[in-house]
Amino acid sequence: MKKLKIADGIHMLSMNVEDILFEGIWEIANGVTLNSYIVQGEKTAIIDGVIGWDGIPETLYRNLAEIGVDPKKIDYLIVNHMEPDHSGWISNFRKIKDDFTIICTDQAGKMVSSFYGEDRIKIVKEGDTLDLGRGKVLSFHPVPNVHWPDTMYTYERGTKTLFSCDMFGAFGRLGEHCFDDELTPEEMDFFEAEGIRYYSNVMATFTPSVKRAIEKAKTLEIKTIAPGHGLVYRKNPQKIIADYVRFSRYAEGAGKREVTILWGSMYGMTAKAVEHTEGILQREGVKYHKLEMPLESESEMVATAFRSAGIIIAAPTYEYKLFPPVAAALNELGRKKIAGKTAFRFGSYGWSGGAEKELQEIMERTNLKWDFVESVEFEGAPKKEDLIRVEAGVLELIGKMKEKTVE
């Protein structure tokens, strides 16, 4: 567990977590951090106390002791968000100390009771404050439906620190460098990619609420953003706010000038046209990502499609429908509401076809409103004229993507 001083009287405890499926689904190739914050005035508050997945609260207590905080002297436990990655140690903490007060929103209060049987809860509303003494004053700002309905920001007025919980978070383990101003250019690229992976996997479904939460952050004067996952931004907190604005646009159809090829092929017929497509994208100087389904992880597939302005779906007919692993990927993008992408599909069939019909059904059901170039279907192996039609489709896609490109 890392222990870092953020400001006088404010510390962060951070734990890298690896080898788990985040939310039980997402394979996080590069890990994730769980961050807790301790604010000390005359009274002491802990924000988003986590035990991490080692399941041993003693680890947290020992680390608290090492930064000079006696766990028995914690007065307030601020639950910005009840999800157990932020609150899992409450019951254990009660065992060693029974007179602390939980502070959270009304929605979180109901969950803290139903999940942990807690009743010593103080409910806060927009703008309520808690004076800890010695200049540390916390204010609370609900940001509902940013991941869960219960979520709020906690803001410390003296140091202008925003404890943003899941907002402004990122995947990716923290190494030596935990503050934005310490990063090497490679680390900056790493956390940009991990921010995209996190937003697309965890937050994309909630984009309208995320946009409201961004607006709320803009009403506060912020010097430091201290999220529940990932880096602390003290040099340029506006950078992560601008990144989140950009990510919210990726969820609405914008993207980098990149193409994701979501493909699958049973006997290599559709694959021949994929190969041809790669040659065209290379010739046109368009970066692309080839994701063969179902070999790619869901996390990677969602993140890659999310950041790309253009999507090529290359999949044959299978039992009168779209090749199932590719259909499953599209359904997942539908759940995540990754809308408005510019797209093109081609694929092989043997006798009746049917893939195209299911593609239309998926698009209608998920209401993704992707902007499609006319699809190309071919019988058996792609012939010369089929490849010419595929080329025309790819070029049209590249042309249409221009309006949606946001780097």
Ligand SMILES: Cc1cc2nc3c(=O)[nH]c(=O)nc-3n(C[C@H](O)[C@H](O)[C@H](O)COP(=O)(O)O)c2cc1C
């Ligand atoms: C299990 C299976 C189911 C198929 N179902 C259909 C179908 O319902 N209608 C159709 O036109 N072709 C169907 N086909 C034929 C494939 O679409 C055809 O072989 C196509 O060329 C496969 O392209 P690929 O090599 O890129 O996978 C099926 C093939 C397989 C192996």
Ligand SMILES: [Fe+2]
């Ligand atoms: Fe969450």
Ligand SMILES: [Fe+2]
């Ligand atoms: Fe979280």
